[in-house]
Amino acid sequence: MSEVKFSKEHEWITLEGDVATIGITKHATEMLGDIVFAELPEKGSNVEKDGTAGVVESTKAASDVYTPVSGEVVDTNQAIVDDPSKINEDPEGSAWFFKLKMKDQSEMESLMNKEEYDKFAKESAS
Amino acid sequence: MEIKKTSLNKLHQSNNAKFVEFAGYEMPIQYSKGIIEEHKFTRSHSGIFDVSHMGQLFIYGDESLTEELEKIFPLDLKNLKLNCSKYSFLMNEDAGIYDDLIITKIEEGYLIILNAACKDKDFEILSNLLGSKFKMNLDNNRSLIAIQGPKSVEILNSIINGVDQLNFMTGNWFDSDNQKLFVTRSGYTGEDGFEISISNDKAEKFVENLIEKGAQLIGLGARDTLRLEAGLCLYGHELDINKTPVEANLRWAISKSRLSNGGFIGSKKIMNQMQDGANQIRVGIKPEGRLIAREKTKIFDDTDTQIGEITSGTFGPSVNGPIAMGYVNKEFSKVDTKILLEVRGKKHPANVCALPFYKKNYVKGVN
Numbered sequence: 001m002s003e004v005k006f007s008k009e010h011e012w013i014t015l016e017g018d019v020a021t022i023g024i025t026k027h028a029t030e031m032l033g034d035i036v037f038a039e040l041p042e043k044g045s046n047v048e049k050d051g052t053a054g055v056v057e058s059t060k061a062a063s064d065v066y067t068p069v070s071g072e073v074v075d076t077n078q079a080i081v082d083d084p085s086k087i088n089e090d091p092e093g094s095a096w097f098f099k100l101k102m103k104d105q106s107e108m109e110s111l112m113n114k115e116e117y118d119k120f121a122k123e124s125a126s
Numbered sequence: 127m128e129i130k131k132t133s134l135n136k137l138h139q140s141n142n143a144k145f146v147e148f149a150g151y152e153m154p155i156q157y158s159k160g161i162i163e164e165h166k167f168t169r170s171h172s173g174i175f176d177v178s179h180m181g182q183l184f185i186y187g188d189e190s191l192t193e194e195l196e197k198i199f200p201l202d203l204k205n206l207k208l209n210c211s212k213y214s215f216l217m218n219e220d221a222g223i224y225d226d227l228i229i230t231k232i233e234e235g236y237l238i239i240l241n242a243a244c245k246d247k248d249f250e251i252l253s254n255l256l257g258s259k260f261k262m263n264l265d266n267n268r269s270l271i272a273i274q275g276p277k278s279v280e281i282l283n284s285i286i287n288g289v290d291q292l293n294f295m296t297g298n299w300f301d302s303d304n305q306k307l308f309v310t311r312s313g314y315t316g317e318d319g320f321e322i323s324i325s326n327d328k329a330e331k332f333v334e335n336l337i338e339k340g341a342q343l344i345g346l347g348a349r350d351t352l353r354l355e356a357g358l359c360l361y362g363h364e365l366d367i368n369k370t371p372v373e374a375n376l377r378w379a380i381s382k383s384r385l386s387n388g389g390f391i392g393s394k395k396i397m398n399q400m401q402d403g404a405n406q407i408r409v410g411i412k413p414e415g416r417l418i419a420r421e422k423t424k425i426f427d428d429t430d431t432q433i434g435e436i437t438s439g440t441f442g443p444s445v446n447g448p449i450a451m452g453y454v455n456k457e458f459s460k461v462d463t464k465i466l467l468e469v470r471g472k473k474h475p476a477n478v479c480a481l482p483f484y485k486k487n488y489v490k491g492v493n
Contacts, residue, residue: 033347034162036441037416037448055470057418059161059351059441084416 004092005108006117007068009050012092015108020069023096024056024087027121033058035087040076040098047073047100049107054097056087069107071100132178133269133326134333141343148346149242151179156345164348165443168315169486172277173344174336178269181245182323183252186235187260194256195236199229200371200390202381206231211295211310213379216248221370221392221399224251226361230297230310235260237297237308239270239321241361255391269329273341274319274352281339282309282320285332289320303328314349316356316484354449355442357410357481363421363437364408364451372399373453375408375481406434407459410481411450411467413439417474418448419467425454426466426473433458433465442483449483450476 002015010028014021029035037057047053047067054065076098080086087095112120130151138145143154154176156164167173185191192203199214206212211230215223225244230237240248249264256262273282283290286302289309297310305328313319324332337343350360359365365374370392377400384390388397413419418441425434439450450467458465461480466473 033156034160036162037418057441059347059443060155062418062420081416 002108004114005068005111006114006120007066007111008120009066009068010121011066011068013068013108013111015102015105018102018105019074020071020100020102020108021096022053022067022069022098022100024065024091025117025121026091027125029088029091031125032056032063033060035084037062038080038084038087038097040081041067041073043073043076045073047071056084065097067098067100068111069100069102070104071102073098074101075099130179132176133329134176134178134271137330137333138176138343143343143345146346149179151242153179154343154345156347157343159342161345161347161351162443164342164344165351167342168275168317168344168348168352169444170276172273172275172281172336172341173315173348174333174341175272175274175344175349176269176333177272177321178326178329179242180270181238181240181242181248182265182268182270183238183240183245183249184232184235184263184265185238185252185256185260186262188235191235191256191260194260195229196384197389198252198255198391200380200384200393200396201229202383203229203231205383208233209296209298211297211312213376215365215371215376215379216251217371217392218367219392219395221372221395222367223361223365223369223371223374224248224367226359226365228310228312232297232308237323244361267326268323269326271322271324271329271333271336272313272319273322273336274313274315274317274344275341276318277340278317278319281336281341282322284339285335286322292320294318303332314356314358315352316358316482316486317352318486350438351440351443354438354440354451355444355482355484357451357483359408359451360438369408369453370395370399370404372396373404373406373408403456405456406453407456408437408451408453409459410479410483411436411439411452411465411476412479412483413448413450413467413474413476415474416448417467417469419450419469419474419476423450423452424468425452425458425476426468427458428464428466436467445483451481454478 434454
């Protein structure tokens, strides 16, 4: 599996072959608070880099989930739809959101590595 | 305008509060444990709420004040006993609501608790209505602390002996730490609890004392989920200048004895609506599934006609599901009516339901 990469919209992404797994970062869940609702893209649909690909809602507000790369949705994580609190518990592990079959793997290049993202998150929080 | 801070601001900071601006005040929306934990702790133990941003209006006067206030509020104030409280409204001539409030008869006159965002305007309206005959004091030197939840009576009574003898919707002055506190048994969560009016310089120590006894600070986020589960209105959401108490389904708050002769501001409209019914009514709404319908969500019937709008919607931690309140045309206001909610461009099924979503018994009488 590839190195974990991060987007400015606080998504994480890993790549295995041409299938990318995408979720939201721990930092994002801390900003959102308790997540109580998740909506994911439909399997078989195509999503475009930086486009919306789902919604999460906390007790306070709704927030769009963006996809950092383009591709066809090949799998979604029903477990987080059934119990959205799992997203707060393990955001960067078992609570992934969706898997995409990528069209253009060069889209990964513009994303941040962990060190860059941590710095970005710290700066955007203050 | 510079943001205002309550006397507990430092204490909120040291308890890792996340702040928001609310009605011109910097207020804690939540602490480190988060809204759901705070909500559940209040339901099972005891939560402390800083509500010092709310207005504490003292109006001093005798029977002539009671007479003047009866021209304003739809209440039977002549028969309101000393230290008893009533929920009421400040209205315009069309029965539109300027504010909802709690009024308590005290020895020197009345104490009225007002919403933070409305208090200055309320003061102006009441000053104009009452003239200069009565002394009015919107007291900025006092903080207001609410303590809510099943353990609250035990905790508060260990600091202010005797509060356990208060009945629901009554209050009294108590002496504690060489000062006079006004305590009412009331609240905004659906739980048993109290509100304590205390001088600013004593508030922090008092709250620290409550925390030491096992209560925890709770932010405005959980205050909102708690009140929504309890089916209680929030001014600016369920209530505003374009809504009347009858439309808001708050007929119970209008004293029956005042309905035959009227004589209060807005009485004509109220009496008409009481007889003919209002066109739109506030109802409880439960979306099917987990979908959350927020404020301003449009409500439709099955013919694609808009029949109303959501005024508050969230996830109810104790109900463990989404809950909402809103206004619908009267023919759709019956419990179990099927309605549709438009969220992110799609229509989702929901049901009109009875309020509150969550019910516990208030302590009605201890003596």
